[in-house]
Amino acid sequence: MTTLIKKELTLITLGGQKSPHGNLFYWENKELFPFGIQRCFWINEVSGDNSRGNHAHWEESQVLVAVHGSVEVLVHEPGEAKRKFTLDHPEKGLFVPPLHWVETRFEEGAVLLGLSDREFSEQDYIRDIQDFENLQKGNHR
Numbered sequence: 001m002t003t004l005i006k007k008e009l010t011l012i013t014l015g016g017q018k019s020p021h022g023n024l025f026y027w028e029n030k031e032l033f034p035f036g037i038q039r040c041f042w043i044n045e046v047s048g049d050n051s052r053g054n055h056a057h058w059e060e061s062q063v064l065v066a067v068h069g070s071v072e073v074l075v076h077e078p079g080e081a082k083r084k085f086t087l088d089h090p091e092k093g094l095f096v097p098p099l100h101w102v103e104t105r106f107e108e109g110a111v112l113l114g115l116s117d118r119e120f121s122e123q124d125y126i127r128d129i130q131d132f133e134n135l136q137k138g139n140h141r
Contacts, residue, residue, distance in 0.1 A: 007097045009031060009075060014065065014093050025090050025111030027063060027115065028050060032095060039116040040066070046051040046106040050138065053102040058120040064102075065093045076101040078135040087112070101132050 030036075040103035043052055045124045053073075064073060066087035077100045085094050096102055104112060118124065126132050 009097060009100055010095050012093045014091050016091055027093060033117040037115050038119050041114045042111055044111040048108060051103050051105050053104045055097050056101045056132050057124050058117055060124050061091045061098060063115040064096060065090060065113045067113045069112050070107040071110050071112045072105045074103045098112050107140050109124045
């Protein structure tokens with residue numbers, strides 16, 4: 001399992017065991033989520049012409065894993081160009097720290113699992129792209 005010193009946007013390799021009887025993958029990282037996983041969610045049956053996400057968080061960090069199929073994740077952070085990640089194996093996760101705008105696109109049949117270090121809070125969401133873009137200009141909450 002990858003251990004990170006800084007909490008930066010990065011791909012991580014999840015722990016696991018592979019055998020002829022099947023694969024087991026798991027994620028344990030008290031450095032990134034010192035208080036453990038506070039919420040998990042999964043998204044499926046997203047049609048090809050739709051995207052999900054389209055928001056950022058003020059404080060929440062997440063690990064995203066495509067547990068089935070392939071999910072393209074576009075990430076934009078203030079002052080930086082958009083980056084594209086392809087999650088296409090359950091052994092691969094994407095750690096997304098706060099203040100990163102995320103948009104996801106799903107291949108047919110894909111399932112995305114999200115693990116969060118915080119409980120759901122609507123106040124933690126930045127849902128307007130212009131508000132997010134203003135962060136790049138040094139304007140804050």
